[in-house]
Structure formats: structure tokens, C-alpha cells
Amino acid sequence: MPYFPNSDNKTAAIQLNNISLTRGKQAVLKQLTLEIPAGQWVALAGCNGSGKSSLARLINGLLQAEQGEIVIHGKRLHSEHFFDIRSQIGYLFASPDDQFFGLTVRDDIAFGLENLALARELIEQRIEHYAQLLGLIPLLDRHPATLSGGQKQRAALAAVLAMEPSILILDEATSMLDSSFRDDFLTLLTQLNREQQLTIITISHDIKELAAADRLIMLHDGTVLADGKPDVLLKRQHLLNTCRLEAPYALQLCRELKLHGIDIGESLDEQEVLSKLWALLSSKSLTATRSSR
Numbered sequence: 084m085p086y087f088p089n090s091d092n093k094t095a096a097i098q099l100n101n102i103s104l105t106r107g108k109q110a111v112l113k114q115l116t117l118e119i120p121a122g123q124w125v126a127l128a129g130c131n132g133s134g135k136s137s138l139a140r141l142i143n144g145l146l147q148a149e150q151g152e153i154v155i156h157g158k159r160l161h162s163e164h165f166f167d168i169r170s171q172i173g174y175l176f177a178s179p180d181d182q183f184f185g186l187t188v189r190d191d192i193a194f195g196l197e198n199l200a201l202a203r204e205l206i207e208q209r210i211e212h213y214a215q216l217l218g219l220i221p222l223l224d225r226h227p228a229t230l231s232g233g234q235k236q237r238a239a240l241a242a243v244l245a246m247e248p249s250i251l252i253l254d255e256a257t258s259m260l261d262s263s264f265r266d267d268f269l270t271l272l273t274q275l276n277r278e279q280q281l282t283i284i285t286i287s288h289d290i291k292e293l294a295a296a297d298r299l300i301m302l303h304d305g306t307v308l309a310d311g312k313p314d315v316l317l318k319r320q321h322l323l324n325t326c327r328l329e330a331p332y333a334l335q336l337c338r339e340l341k342l343h344g345i346d347i348g349e350s351l352d353e354q355e356v357l358s359k360l361w362a363l364l365s366s367k368s369l370t371a372t373r374s375s376r
């Protein structure tokens with residue numbers, strides 16, 4: 084069975100055509116037009132209230148725009164296909180507490196699969212596979228309420244991934260994970276994206292998470308402020324300022340070194356910065372570089 088039976092790489096996974104959304108009395112999204120190809124990993128950034136979660140909820144059908152059209156894998160979301168389309172979109176919130184239905188982690192992963200009417204044997208295989216992938220085997224028979232915040236988030240993610248969606252939306256979903264699990268989690272997302280062509284949207288204020296995506300869309304006041312490669316946009320200080328993001332550590336280091344007369348260019352990659360510094364030190368040109376200024 085193909086991993087994502089309803090996706091292909093020729094049709095865009097998500098198209099937003101001229102979307103406007105008002106919440107309360109506020110215009111939250113303003114005539115937004117975007118296309119996300121199947122298999123792309125998009126990070127959404129923006130300061131608080133810029134419209135990121137509203138956009139994610141629109142794509143997942145939890146909200147409906149008053150203007151414009153959303154098309155998922157070539158089909159209009161708000162159509163007779165609504166429930167079929169929604170079943171292909173996995174959505175994980177920042178707070179996992181609202182996402183549990185079962186009395187154990189195992190029941191919880193099984194819940195969505197039973198709704199898909201999958202054979203018992205396949206359900207058991209998926210529980211085993213995704214519990215293994217997310218380090219949940221020892222926790223499978225625990226009540227979700229007894230888990231720590233990070234464990235709950237991993238359990239919620241396992242339940243979402245077990246449904247094998249073609250689009251995965253993570254709305255600040257890694258905020259409760261400790262740094263080691265966050266790194267593992269980014270590695271897992273990279274693997275799912277590269278190997279299974281899973282289309283991913285991650286909403287985050289974390290620079291490492293933003294930098295890991297193929298594409299970064301920065302929202303401001305309900306419009307697209309910037310759309311491009313993370314390693315290009317994350318070097319632009321005015322964009323970082325508008326989105327209230329701290330410059331990546333490697334970039335801060337490069338800029339600090341430049342102030343002290345050591346110009347190794349700009350990079351977001353700590354390893355690359357260290358290698359360049361090491362090369363400079365090894366060639367003994369560091370002293371020369373400094374004294375010549």
C-alpha cells in the first residue's frame with residue numbers, strides 16, 4: 084500500500100486563493116494567495132497575533148474564510164469531499180490535552196484508525212510502528228492524563244502520524260518537548276518529508292525549527308511579509324525584528340566576530356562557522372587578519 088495513497092507530486096498539496104478571514108471584528112487574514120507543492124516542508128513564522136494558527140485552522144477546515152477558496156490536492160475543501168479531504172490532514176496543537184480520547188495511549192492511537200475501519204491486524208501494526216518511532220512502547224498502557232507534557236505531545240503525534248496523513252500541520256507542537264526529543268523530532272520530520280514526501284507545515288517561534296524547513300513564510304498582520312528559503316530570510320534583520328525572532332546563534336557569532344575584525348561571512352550553521360574559524364586559526368591567518376585592520 085502506498086504510504087500516502089491520495090497524494091501525488093504533480094498537484095499542489097494546498098492552494099489558498101485570495102483568502103480573507105475576520106475573527107471578532109478583526110481582519111485576521113487579508114487576501115492571502117499561496118501554493119504549497121506536495122512534499123514541501125513549510126515553516127510559518129510571525130509575531131503573536133499575525134494569523135499563523137488561523138491560517139492552519141483554515142487549511143484544516145476548523146475555520147471557514149468569508150472570502151476565497153482552499154484547494155487540497157486539487158479538490159475544493161468546502162465541497163462534498165470535505166470529510167475525505169480532512170482525513171488526509173493531520174493537525175497537532177500546542178496543547179495535547181484536548182487531543183486525547185482513550186483511556187490508554189494504545190487506545191488513543193487506535194481511536195482514529197478504528198474510525199477509518201482498518202483491519203485489527205493493521206491497527207496493531209501501526210500502533211507498534213508509531214509507538215516505536217516516538218519512544219512510546221513503555222507508555223502504551225498508561226492513561227494519557229498520567230503522562231508528562233512532552234510524553235503527551237509524543238503520544239498525540241503518534242496518534243496523528245498513525246493515520247498516515249498526506250499533510251501534517253504542527254502548530255507550536257514541539258514547545259513541550261525537551262531539547263533532545265526536539266532534535267529527534269526534527270530528524271523524524273525530515274525523514275518523513277524526504278522519504279515519504281509528507282507535506283509539512285510547522286508553526287514555530289524556534290529558529291532551529293524554522294531553519295529546518297524547505298521554505299519559510301513570514302506572516303505579519305494577516306499578510307505575507309516574506310516567502311523564501313529559510314537560510315536567506317533568517318539573515319535579514321528587519322524580517323527578524325518584525326517577526327520578533329532572535330537572530331540564529333551562528334549568525335550572531337558571525338556578526339560579533341566581524342565587529343572584532345574577523346570576517347568569515349554569514350552562516351546559520353554552527354558547524355560551518357566552527358569549521359571556518361578552525362580553518363582560519365589553523366592557517367594562522369587570524370592574527371594577520373586582525374593586525375591588518
Ligand SMILES: Nc1ncnc2c1ncn2[C@@H]1O[C@H](COP(=O)(O)OP(=O)(O)OP(=O)(O)O)[C@@H](O)[C@H]1O
Nearest residue numbers: 106107109111129130131132133134135136137138
Ligand atoms: N476566537 C477568536 N475570536 C476573536 N479573535 C480571535 C479568535 N482567535 C484568534 N483571534 C484573533 O485573531 C488574530 C490572529 O490570531 P492567531 O491565533 O491566528 O495568531 P498567531 O499568529 O497564531 O499568534 P500566536 O503566535 O500568538 O499563536 C489575533 O489578533 C487574535 O486575537
